[in-house]
Amino acid sequence: xDCCCKRGETRELIIEADxxxxxxxxxxxxxxxxxxxxxxxxxxxxxxxSWSAQYGKWIDWEKEQLLPHAAQQxxxxxxxxxxxxxxxxxxxxxxxxxxxxxxxxxxxxxAL
Numbered sequence: 001x002d003c004c005c006k007r008g009e010t011r012e013l014i015i016e017a018d019x020x021x022x023x024x025x026x027x028x029x030x031x032x033x034x035x036x037x038x039x040x041x042x043x044x045x046x047x048x049x050s051w052s053a054q055y056g057k058w059i060d061w062e063k064e065q066l067l068p069h070a071a072q073q074x075x076x077x078x079x080x081x082x083x084x085x086x087x088x089x090x091x092x093x094x095x096x097x098x099x100x101x102x103x104x105x106x107x108x109x110x111a112l
Contacts, residue, residue, distance in 0.1 A: 001038065001096070004031035015048075015085055016101040017055035017077075023048055027099065040091045047087070051080050059105060071106045078102035 003010045003026035012027035022035040035045055054077060058070035067073070085100040092098070 001026075001033055003033060004029045011095065012097045012099075014099050014101055015081060015088065017052045017081070017103060019056060021052075023052040027097070038092070039095075040088065044084075044087055044091055048084055051077075051084055054080075055103065056105065059109070066106060066109050070109075074103050074106045 001010055001013070002008060005026060005028050010026040010028060010033075013033070014025040014027050014030075015023050016025055017023045018032075021032045024033045024035050024038065025031065026033060035048060038045070058067050058073035058077075059065070060067055081100050081102060085098060089098055
């Protein structure tokens with residue numbers, strides 16, 4: 001898959017959600033990769049995009065504070081990420097090495 005690394009491609013991916021970005025990243029250069037370039041089913045692509053769009057639903061962005069039950073919501077969100085990791089690994093077989101980085105915004109907000 002094309003990325004920003006010196007080699008211009010990577011076989012090591014990270015699944016990590018962020019606002020306004022596809023949830024697939026190069027493990028080495030941290031370049032955000034286009035999910036449509038992955039050889040995966042449309043169904044899985046839709047699931048990844050839907051999951052990514054839910055990122056941060058436990059945060060009141062206007063007030064910059066956590067919503068009630070934020071920890072439980074983020075935990076459930078991360079569980080969904082692990083499920084998608086396994087689905088992605090199954091579809092890509094051994095072509096790519098894939099790691100999931102769970103969200104930690106609740107911990108970050110609580111540390112403030």
